[in-house]
Amino acid sequence: MAIRVNPLLIDDLERYGAEDVQKCYHCGNCSAVCPHTDETFVFPRRSMRLLQMGLERKIEGSLEPWLCYYCGQCSTQCPRDAEPGETMMSLRRWLTSRYDFTGISRLFYRSPKAEVLAMVALGLVVGVGLVAWGLGNGGDIRVYDGERAFLKSHHVHVFDWGMAAVLVGLLGTNAARMWWFIMYRDKESRVPWWLYVKHVLLLPYHFFTQKRYAECGERKPWLLHLALMLSYVTMLVLIMFFLGHMQSDTWHWQAHLPGYLATLGLLGATAWMMRGRLKKITPLHRHSHESDWVFLVQLFVVAFTGILQHVLHRTGQPLAGNVVYVVHMMAAVPMLVLEVPFSKWAHLVYRPLAMYFAAMRREVLRAKVPAPLPAGARRVQAA
């Protein structure tokens, strides 16, 4: 099959934050200093090349961007200031928009204005809807819990589950498309079904440990990232399964204690990350795309209003509690319905999937006979 070239690929990628792809002259420095490169996946230079040549399909099917955690070594050492690390970051955004079939992700990444507008619009709909629902169902804005509660937790619970179903559906199709692009289309290294079984445990493993991030060199960013992710997942589980406990007038330490810890984790981690981006501490922070800010600010607001409505409720101010609760939902629903499947959040799914796919690809390629090496040279082995 002829290879199709898209000469405007770099221009397109610029809308996702990449700037200097053309400057690269392929010295290979970046790949050699990258702590994540191994014998099968050599990057980021290869991605720079594919971009310069406009090989859209190959980029679409590439795993490398998901194997990069932006330690920034490559960008620091690049002799041409070609910012390979930032290119990988932009590629992750670009791929996210490719995996999403609706086109919403593409719209959000290319137009932060549209993203914010959509959030606000959906937030308003949720706000109005909730108030109407609460009043329409005999709720009393001055009551937080019980029969006459303004927003009854079992109603909200049903609503949450509905939302979760939409979310899983969207993320599921995205993941399926990712598999299609990367694994299905790759005719050269077909992966047999039993490898899918063999490596399946990698999925939860990488999801819960994010071990690869820890290999970047510094431990702090990894810990921060892990704290944020675990807090988020904890919160999700609590809300999906224990919402009634969380919102009742009585104490349920099994739900409340982890809830507080998770809130603390969310607030602390987002605040710390925002500080990093403001102060531009590492190469990662030097370039912030608008979508990165939306992500952090939104998460912070959701966590903050979440704990605030709880505190207000507990300190006997049900009216204020209910108002903040509505605000909380106005922020949380757009986050879950729009951000998680269509924006930065989605990497929660793509990262572990990429590690899973990579492990299989490695195994398949290792079985093939590699090209001969110059006398005396040896391959760099996986860490």
Next chain:
Amino acid sequence: MRTAVFFCQVGDTSPLNVDSVAKYASNLPGVEHVEVLGVRPPLDPPRIAERIRTVRIDRIIIAGDQPGFFKPAFTRAMDLATRSPQEVFLAPFEAWGAPGEDAEERAKAIVACACRGVPFTLAAIPAKTPVHPATLVIGGGVAGIQAALEIADAGKQVHLVERTATLGGHMAMFDKTFPTLDCAACILTPKMVSVGQHPMIDLITYAEVEEVSGSPGAYKVRIRRRARRVDVSACVACGICAEVCPVRVPSEFDAGIATRKAVYVPFPQAVPNAYVVDGDACTWVQTNGQKCGACARKCPKACIDLGEQDRVEELEVGSIIVSTGYEVFDAKRIDRYGYGVLPNVLTALEFERLTNASGPTGGRIVTRTKQYDKRTKQDVWVFQPDGPSPRSVAIIHCVGSRDSAYNPYCSRVCCMYSLKFAHLVREKLPEAACFEFYIDMRAFGKGYEEFAERIKAEGTHVVRGRTASVQMVGEEMVVRGEDILQDRLLEFPVDMVILAVGLVPATGTEELAHRLGIQRDPDGWYAEFDYDGNPTETQRGGVYVAGMCQGPKDIPDTVAQASAVAAGVLRSISSGRGSGHLASLTLSQIEARAKTLSRPT
């Protein structure tokens, strides 16, 4: 032609008042639109195209320190606006000397010429002046030697000032030259000898130019002759002085891989072939005559005067040729290559001396070995003629060149000398593996591509991708890099690494430029008058540049440029009229000339 002038700067250090130049530009004939965009402005071609369409522009002039930087955006804009993209012209201030004195007037003149469509260098030709027949050459490398010989052979007086104790420059250090693999000394030594013996050449070694005054065609130059402490005319280079001298310091000529005494002759073929006392190393000089003085006592010719002082002398010359050459990039600045830490990581110049038959190992390629130094009571790493030969050698290209962190430019000769090294390694050590790591192979000259192919055919492994690092892994020295043609990351265990270091202007270039009143490029090399049309003169009348000091070049180009310079000097002497300073031209003079030259519209 309806013209628009856009002002864009790359750097913000220029003291130039751009607004006033812009105001001037808006009054030039044909200029319909002037815009000052500032320092590194974000340029949006569609927006500029919009402007082009509304003001109905059909020619654009970009004015600024380095306007070429912005050209692509404007060309694209013209294209978008369906105008001819060819109609984008530059008014480069830096290239034509507007950062100097009278910056504003100069910038105005540059813009005026651009608006008239006349090359600045054609309109700004300074008036001619009478020329004194003697010439000063600064720097006695192959460039200075060639220029001096050409002029002297034509029967004109030359004063050649060289900073070190001998003629020869870098070329004298080499064994073979690429691409012919001719013996460097066989070409250079006869020329050096001719200079030493030429009745029309006054050779002043161990000296430097201290001050330049006067005007084009009639310069007065003050020269400081550093105390050599050996009478050149009496010394027979018997070497008894060096035998008795107790001081050892690294030898400059051997690029530091061997030592010399405090009284020394740089190399056996030195011109003048006489010894010299290094005052900074000499015990007698350093102790004010309290200690040592052995050489002076032992010299059979009694020609050593350790108490000699510097002398200053004045010369009158009509033309000055600057040929001060280069130095190599300091590889210690890039830690990841381990230079200065790992004993067997060498720079190119060090390898030149190692492989040279007149070098410390007699031309045997060996690795450094540990040796106990009795005086300092420490282990030192030295090259010994009977040391072990490396089983594998890596050559890394572009060290310090083409790198935004160091020098952005290509040093031009390192690809070729690296290939030469690969040949020498394979010739002398056929068993050894040789790897060459490059980004692009710049084999641009006559016979160079063929040379590169030959080296590959000889069995050198040419790996595309500059290596990232040289490290010790246990006992092994390992070079790590990406083989970009195969998309794989490789490690090469090697015994020796040669860094193809880039080139930088010689120390003192900045001061000398200041003394001579000539400009330098952003990269530090001396700026020629006009790169395309007049690459040998500078903006200061009667001051010429030759060889590497004007920018990286190999020996053939250096020699060619030196001969071209000599032709220019001889032309001015025989016609009795040489160029004056560009700075002496007024704005209205340039404007008037541009007007007469401009094509009728």
